[in-house]
Amino acid sequence: MAGTDLVAAPPRTTPGSSRxxxxxxxxxxxxxxxxxxxxxxxxxxxxxxMILTSLKTPQDxxxxxxxFLPAQWAWGNYAEALAAAPFLTYARNSLxxxxxxxxxxxxxxxxxxxxxxxxxxxxxELVFIGFVAALMIPTYTKIIPxxxxxxxxxxxxxxxxxxQGGTGWLDTWWALIVxxxxxxxxxxxxxxxxxxxxxxxxxxxxxxxxxxLGIWARIMTPLVKPAFITVALxxxxxxxxxxxxxxxxxxxxSMRVIQVGLSVFRTENDTQWAFLMAGTTLATxxxxxxxxxxxxxxxxxxxxxxxx
Amino acid sequence: xxxxRRNFLVAMGLGTATxxxxxATTSGSGxxxxxxxxxxxxxxxFLCALFEGATGKETLEGNLLKQFKEKYPDVNVTVDYTxxxxxxxxxxxxxxxxLMPDVVTLGVGWIPPFAYKNAIAPLPESLATxxxxxxxxxxxxxxxxxxxxLPMVLDTRIVAYRKDFFEEAGIxxxxxxxxxxxxxxxxxxxxxxxxTLQRAGFDPFSIDLRQCWETFLFGNSGELFSADGREVLFDxxxxxxxxxxxxDMVADGSADFALxxxxxxxxxLQQGTSAIMMTxxxxxxxxxxxxxxxxxxxxxxxLGNTAPAMLQGGTMISQSASSKNPAAARALxxxxxxxxxxxxxxxxxxxxxxxxxxxxxDYVKGNPMVAFALENLGKARSEGGTPAxxxxxxxxxxxxETAVVGQQTAEQAIAQLAGIADDAIARL
Numbered sequence: 001m002a003g004t005d006l007v008a009a010p011p012r013t014t015p016g017s018s019r020x021x022x023x024x025x026x027x028x029x030x031x032x033x034x035x036x037x038x039x040x041x042x043x044x045x046x047x048x049x050m051i052l053t054s055l056k057t058p059q060d061x062x063x064x065x066x067x068f069l070p071a072q073w074a075w076g077n078y079a080e081a082l083a084a085a086p087f088l089t090y091a092r093n094s095l096x097x098x099x100x101x102x103x104x105x106x107x108x109x110x111x112x113x114x115x116x117x118x119x120x121x122x123x124x125e126l127v128f129i130g131f132v133a134a135l136m137i138p139t140y141t142k143i144i145p146x147x148x149x150x151x152x153x154x155x156x157x158x159x160x161x162x163x164q165g166g167t168g169w170l171d172t173w174w175a176l177i178v179x180x181x182x183x184x185x186x187x188x189x190x191x192x193x194x195x196x197x198x199x200x201x202x203x204x205x206x207x208x209x210x211x212x213l214g215i216w217a218r219i220m221t222p223l224v225k226p227a228f229i230t231v232a233l234x235x236x237x238x239x240x241x242x243x244x245x246x247x248x249x250x251x252x253x254s255m256r257v258i259q260v261g262l263s264v265f266r267t268e269n270d271t272q273w274a275f276l277m278a279g280t281t282l283a284t285x286x287x288x289x290x291x292x293x294x295x296x297x298x299x300x301x302x303x304x305x306x307x308x
Numbered sequence: 309x310x311x312x313r314r315n316f317l318v319a320m321g322l323g324t325a326t327x328x329x330x331x332a333t334t335s336g337s338g339x340x341x342x343x344x345x346x347x348x349x350x351x352x353x354f355l356c357a358l359f360e361g362a363t364g365k366e367t368l369e370g371n372l373l374k375q376f377k378e379k380y381p382d383v384n385v386t387v388d389y390t391x392x393x394x395x396x397x398x399x400x401x402x403x404x405x406x407l408m409p410d411v412v413t414l415g416v417g418w419i420p421p422f423a424y425k426n427a428i429a430p431l432p433e434s435l436a437t438x439x440x441x442x443x444x445x446x447x448x449x450x451x452x453x454x455x456x457x458l459p460m461v462l463d464t465r466i467v468a469y470r471k472d473f474f475e476e477a478g479i480x481x482x483x484x485x486x487x488x489x490x491x492x493x494x495x496x497x498x499x500x501x502x503x504t505l506q507r508a509g510f511d512p513f514s515i516d517l518r519q520c521w522e523t524f525l526f527g528n529s530g531e532l533f534s535a536d537g538r539e540v541l542f543d544x545x546x547x548x549x550x551x552x553x554x555x556d557m558v559a560d561g562s563a564d565f566a567l568x569x570x571x572x573x574x575x576x577l578q579q580g581t582s583a584i585m586m587t588x589x590x591x592x593x594x595x596x597x598x599x600x601x602x603x604x605x606x607x608x609x610x611l612g613n614t615a616p617a618m619l620q621g622g623t624m625i626s627q628s629a630s631s632k633n634p635a636a637a638r639a640l641x642x643x644x645x646x647x648x649x650x651x652x653x654x655x656x657x658x659x660x661x662x663x664x665x666x667x668x669x670d671y672v673k674g675n676p677m678v679a680f681a682l683e684n685l686g687k688a689r690s691e692g693g694t695p696a697x698x699x700x701x702x703x704x705x706x707x708x709e710t711a712v713v714g715q716q717t718a719e720q721a722i723a724q725l726a727g728i729a730d731d732a733i734a735r736l
Binding site for chain 2: 058059061062064080081083084085143144147148151152167170244247248251252263264265266267268269270271272273275
């Protein structure tokens with residue numbers, strides 16, 4: 001009869017893996033930090049390069065091979081860039097437009113997304129297909145028709161009821177904020193998020209007598225925060241960086257935005273890189289500040305989105 | 309086909325503009341002359357693609373428009389700044405919506421399209437003779453025999469070379485034709501032991517390929533269009549040969565499409581990675597700012613194969629045909645076309661003043677490349693020449709590039725381009 005060997009077998013070891021679990025964890029953590037450091041450097045280098053370029057003289061910019069640090073720190077580039085145009089006004093305008101777009105998009109697009117996802121009404125599928133189709137229209141094909149709508153807006157800017165005689169919404173906040181405030185992409189995204197929520201929540205709320213607006217605002221919307229954070233970030237960023245539309249619908253400095261202002265440094269024959277980078281650095285500051293203020297929420301939002 | 313912002317805008321915008329503008333007037337017969345006989349007064353807008361850069365706004369509004377205001381106190385000018393790349397879109401949307409700016413800056417080649425669409429008003433012929441202009445300079449300001457614009461600044465495409473590289477190789481004079489160019493370029497091309505290109509003999513690709521090809525087309529006695537702008541002529545053997553020259557130089561290793569530099573970057577000539585390059589007269593200002601040690605080492609010449617030719621770009625000033633204050637708009641056009649304004653604008657951006665009388669100014673004397681361009685304005689040729697130019701010009705570069713990167717032959721690329729141009733002209 002074969003006896004049972006009660007002595008536990010020694011742990012199997014393979015050559016080269018004699019590290020303790022703690023040592024292995026340290027090694028893994030070290031490798032992780034190394035990879036993260038490399039990624040962080042790759043992400044940060046363009047910004048550092050932008051700031052360093054903004055502080056270079058024309059001779060430094062022409063150096064072959066390019067120098068990393070300026071030989072002479074040209075802090076005056078910032079003063080000269082700021083003197084070229086009213087950049088504070090441009091930045092204020094960009095901020096107003098970006099915040100307005102973000103707020104409007106979050107409210108209207110989430111309502112539309114909720115309606116398309118949770119409410120049954122005749123033609124809802126058709127409306128949704130319309131939104132999806134709108135996603136596929138290239139932006140630039142819409143510019144001329146949108147411009148004409150803005151220009152002939154009745155009863156604005158001296159226009160009569162038929163939209164004639166004045167300038168409509170041109171060179172006003174209306175033209176800068178209303179067109180493009182609600183994006184089909186945001187509606188689509190919100191619809192997909194609302195679709196995934198359990199129907200029991202909605203039904204329970206209805207049984208408790210909560211209105212449809214209340215269900216959207218108090219029951220369902222708090223559960224799709226990641227969608228709100230994603231849409232908010234994308235809307236703010238795209239609005240802040242918009243160039244062509246603000247250029248077309250405005251003509252006075254008081255209505256111009258930061259990206260249009262920065263284009264002054266790109267001339268037909270030349271680009272004044274140091275001034276452009278100085279202006280771009282300043283234009284980037286609000287976005288960086290925004291992120292620093294809200295990074296806890298952003299990270300949490302993306303983490304939740306990942307879990308979802 | 310390349311799907312770009314401009315393609316869409318040109319196709320849709322000008323189409324819309326034609327419908328909108330065409331409702332009131334007929335195209336092709338020229339706009340009615342604006343009545344500018346009254347007193348210069350009222351509010352006008354000036355769509356401006358000049359006076360860019362860090363000092364542009366101050367130069368225009370702090371200097372020139374103050375002088376204008378002193379002369380015309382009852383005229384209020386609102387300046388609508390735009391970059392040159394978006395100028396066409398601004399004009400197109402303005403035209404489509406019936407809100408054309410009173411005074412506009414236009415590029416060389418742009419007069420026929422916008423005059424044909426009655427967007428701009430003819431100017432009195434007397435403005436063509438009040439100062440001395442080279443006839444070549446005024447050519448792009450005319451359409452259908454009438455003057456529609458006053459030239460302000462010119463940007464010429466010339467050939468620049470490194471004198472020190474020529475001296476090292478014992479070459480005493482710049483090439484006189486394409487055969488000499490190819491020989492010299494081969495001689496000046498430098499490769500390391502591995503065969504990696506260290507210095508190209510010739511860099512034709514650091515300026516817009518459209519403008520570069522046009523320069524060589526004209527230098528080979530070719531033409532873009534017939535005099536009435538209704539027939540494509542660039543698909544001639546001269547046009548094909550101009551493009552083939554670039555392909556041959558890439559093939560023999562004396563040119564490299566990968567060497568292109570962006571505007572504002574140190575050019576290949578500055579970096580020493582080319583010995584000869586196509587460039588713009590504004591290179592001199594760039595040299596002064598970035599590489600003052602190279603100022604004396606860079607020379608310029610006008611190249612041709614059968615006829616020396618220098619491409620002339622530039623910016624002109626024109627008056628809207630629908631201005632509500634035509635006298636005020638005319639006053640601003642005349643003011644901006646005067647020597648004082650032209651000189652200030654040229655100096656601010658390193659361009660060539662369009663008025664020949666200014667060749668004795670300190671600015672021209674102090675800028676050898678500008679002086680060189682002024683001396684050679686008799687050899688200047690301009691692009692455009694057809695009312696369909698705005699649509700055609702955007703297609704030239706991408707079509708030519710297909711040949712440079714080997715997707716099709718030079719003959720095929722030029723034939724494709726001619727087809728596009730024929731279609732655009734047929735739609736007029």
